[in-house]
Amino acid sequence: MLVANRGEIAVRIIRACHELGIESVAVYSDADRHARHVRAADVAVRIGPAPAGESYLSAEAIIAAAQATGAEAIHPGYGFLAERATFAAAVESAGLVFVGPDSTAIAAMGDKLAARRLARSVDVPVVPGTLEPAPASDPAGVAAITAAAESLGFPLMVKAAAGGGGRGMRRVPAADELRGALVAASEEALAAFGDGAVYLEREIRPARHIEVQLLGEAGGRVIAIGERDCSIQRRHQKLVEESPAPGLTTRQRLDVHAMAVRIATAAGLTNAATAEFLLDEAGAFWFLEVNSRLQVEHGITELVTGLDLVHEQLWLASGARLSAAALAAAERAGQPVGHAIEVRISLEDPARSFLPLSGRVGRFSLAAGPGIRVDAGIEAGDRVPAEYDSLVAKLMVHAADRPTAIDRLRRALDESEIGGVQTTLPFHWFVAASPDFRAGRLSTDFVDEHWDGPAARATAVSRALLAVGLAARSENPSRGAEGPSRSTDAAAESPWLAAARAEGVDRWPG
Amino acid sequence: MLVANRGEIAVRIIRACHELGIESVAVYSDADRHARHVRAADVAVRIGPAPAGESYLSAEAIIAAAQATGAEAIHPGYGFLAERATFAAAVESAGLVFVGPDSTAIAAMGDKLAARRLARSVDVPVVPGTLEPAPASDPAGVAAITAAAESLGFPLMVKAAAGGGGRGMRRVPAADELRGALVAASEEALAAFGDGAVYLEREIRPARHIEVQLLGEAGGRVIAIGERDCSIQRRHQKLVEESPAPGLTTRQRLDVHAMAVRIATAAGLTNAATAEFLLDEAGAFWFLEVNSRLQVEHGITELVTGLDLVHEQLWLASGARLSAAALAAAERAGQPVGHAIEVRISLEDPARSFLPLSGRVGRFSLAAGPGIRVDAGIEAGDRVPAEYDSLVAKLMVHAADRPTAIDRLRRALDESEIGGVQTTLPFHWFVAASPDFRAGRLSTDFVDEHWDGPAARATAVSRALLAVGLAARSENPSRGAEGPSRSTDAAAESPWLAAARAEGVDRWPG
Amino acid sequence: MAGMREGPAVRARSIDAAGRPEAELVVGGGASDEQISWRDPEHAILGPEAASGAANRLSRLVVGIVRRRMSDGLMVREVLIDGWRVEVELEAEDRAALRDRARRGAPAGSTGGPLAIRAELPGRIVRLLVAGGDQVDAGQQLLVIEAMKMLNELRAPRAGRVGRVAVAAGDGVDLGDLLVLLE
């Protein structure tokens, strides 16, 4: 099987292949020649230069690589070509198996506007807004769309019909910014997805982001195996996810699962997909969109259900029915046992609005032990190119209940050491220690309301300066409860002396 | 809380402390000054020089360290002082909490002869043999013990009353070796446990090693939460464990759980312990002994039950009742869901009878991803001293069923890279690929019957020589499906050239 | 730190991800209620007096080996603390003071002079909206950078005349690269 992706998701899919005895083929751009997913696969094929448009987004190059290596199936992962119906169709017409919903279902779900119309047709509440594309550049349509916007009320959201991951999305605080936002969002959407269509949605705020994991078999049967809360986001991209969603009643859980199943059944969904909703303050769910692919955060559902969703995807893609284990998980989904949390470790600066970074990662030592799962796309010493997503690893914890899972997350973050490039770890530290998070007071405004990155960094910086300053001043840095007499190893006694020796100098700074 | 141990178990207990918000105190000998468990703890105290007798086995030094740091409890881990009733009693009389059964129960269970008599008193079948100490050095008693041995029949086993981990144990094939085996086993037992008493047991062979995980609360209530199969051993020390034990009927499972609970209840066991049995070819269980402590392999029971046994131990030690989660796990123990396997990664040479090794570990990269748990006591670059056990890490896999768990184990072993010192990984590779293991044909003779270490090494060595020979000869080592035209980076093209550059020479061997 | 022999005062200064000075601290005489406990040459725990029970105030530090050694006794180390990566310049305080005096003597040049607008993230220039000689208002859009799939608009921090545009549309830029000189 060929894995048409890179990074942690390519590694994760290759692992599933190896577990099932399936030979795995990786693809890579020049920027990823020595990347971890290339090392993990049985066979690796170059598909083009660094820019994604000429490599990971090139359907032709990927299908050619599959044919050259004799692969019989293609797994698209998430992002890149995962939700392009034209790609799925090209794979199908090349006689290969596309591991995901078939191209018709992707088309039905991938166009967010079509999905909104479909949801409404099966009596699922959709976020109020337009149901047809808004004109971005056509001056004739501007009056009509302005009228539609006025009737929705400001602030509102402009969203890309083909969107995902916050791309092609703009918040419009007032009418006079509508035109500019339409143009900017459309341009970004065209660049990212090859489709510039945008539409309007009322802003529901405060809100929680709740999504339902779906599996479907060829005959048309769709099940929901659990939901996730992914409210903690920046730039409409998720930072922290957990499953089950805290604080829901069994009634609410079953309701949102049923809504998701209704939409997916109407769309003829097969394989794996996720339906996303907003949960407003009054406890009502509003349908947002369906992602017809594996999500980044699928692992927390695996921890809670005991399923392996990539195994399930591969079985379903081979034409099998829903497994007994999957059906059992769907039975239990209203009253889930255990709790899992994921934090996304990305190369970003949480003190500067989560600006994406790139470069060579030095130390890369993540947590281990009871209740920990790590899915990483890099190893220590790897260079992370600027061309792609900044996500490098997912740290997941699993425990019997939510408070214990949060305790475990704190412990796991304490153990995790990443050097060379700043990551989102400090933000995850903050979340794990946050009384609001522990109390389940979640909303998509969590970052804006609670996170003061510069202040958090200032505190850490002052402790760092004090620590290394103290150590550099003292020939015998304090050793906790140990007496100064115990040590006979001078190099061990002073880290500064040891480092100085390693560098071939005698002593610093004296 | 003070953790009176080292290596992976100390790290594992410190992790539980941090999850529960308990401050952790590590102890270390001079050989472990910079060991991973020292880095992990909040406070670290030196307790003596490298030999265990003067550090990790020094009850006085450990209790003094606890008092100096204000620790309120001591967790002994496994090995060292974990099953010394005198240590538990000293901890109790110092006003500290001993995390484990109370000293009376340890004494009752720790003397294997007393445990055998107790088991017989509650109608649990014990392995036929003697119930009183055999004279090792007293010539007057030799005639009597020889007569007892003759009536049991040869081969038989000499075992240490205070034994564990295969120490103080000898197999006696014929009568003329009985005397020597008694002396040797007694001497080894005296050195290892401070008690030279030994006894005789009939050899049950072929047999599987099955053990039952027990939890007990202060009031006397004991529950069994599942069993493990630990048949794959070398030198009577376990190499591979799994839970649940494959191939048992629910009836057998419930029977052996009930036997274990009867013995432990009679002994007044509290906290955590394990009852060990042999399962003969006819399907009958024979009681061996009770280990009144956490086992090395407790993690696979955690994976199957969802419990954290160290959390449970700490709650029970604080005087709490058995948790609802533990009681629920006991309810399910007859029909367990999911399957977990552990392999013990030790510094040993599987081509030379698993000879223990020591030294500096270079690369140390273990598997990760779905269904993997790693409990390690070292990191890359750590020196492993020769003074202690050769176990450096436990690799555990968890999946919905046993075949998938074995597939996952193969994948995990494929990913694991340890350099610097030979480990038991090749043996685990063999087990994961073994049709006998997959078919559940387990016995304590598995290693002797199936493992040909020198032959396995010879195969790997010939492939290694071919691979590096081919690469060294060719300026452009083959790159799988890649064309030779794609690469522009000469250093990347030839690993040999890259290495040569790193070393400041131009080219080798040309 | 009682009973320890101590060296001269040290100035520690942190550098942010864009390479700019961030904060500094002179560690000289005087007591601190924070205690640093080394576990090996790279790992330490920083916190209040051991066994005080305030475990939640502990920070686990990783102090990496020297990354760069500058001229004039300045050393740069990487510190990992509470998830943050902090690059710290370390220098004997007396030398640092000398350096500062020298710098104050040099022409200042920051007020009223030309303003160099540098890239604060690595990416690719998608569109240039100004050219050399243009007069711009504060807040006016200068160019658009694509980084990690997001389009980021760069606006003028103040009014002025564009002295020089150092990049062209399509160029890749790295953190700190000069983009536009505003006069």
Added chain:
Amino acid sequence: MAGMREGPAVRARSIDAAGRPEAELVVGGGASDEQISWRDPEHAILGPEAASGAANRLSRLVVGIVRRRMSDGLMVREVLIDGWRVEVELEAEDRAALRDRARRGAPAGSTGGPLAIRAELPGRIVRLLVAGGDQVDAGQQLLVIEAMKMLNELRAPRAGRVGRVAVAAGDGVDLGDLLVLLE
């Protein structure tokens, strides 16, 4: 390997954990049905022709950097394969042949001569049962080494006279240390 330029023939020899030669292979001309596919300078996959479907015959290799460089062009690398750690000496085959010829010219000394009994595991001498000058039978116990908590008896591989006992009770010994010389 078709189409690749190749260097001179190479002799690869593996060394076991006790430092003894273990196996050797001369890689010269001729085809092999095994194919090595490099993923980065350290990782490779060795197996039959790609896409043959025989995935279960693949070995994942890690070839470490040079650990030791001996005189005379000999290099030692660590290879990790199927869980095994293999130290491989690599040498151009023509040089290796020269070295072997030189060695064959030297006095042999192994048959009938004194036998050096060396430690095959690191540990501590618990008990010595022979002294210099003792006559011993084949299989007779010479000493007891404690390693990793196990007592291991060392027995004479053949009959002879003990020429020298190089250790004392209580000594720590390392892999390869001389213990007893049997004449």
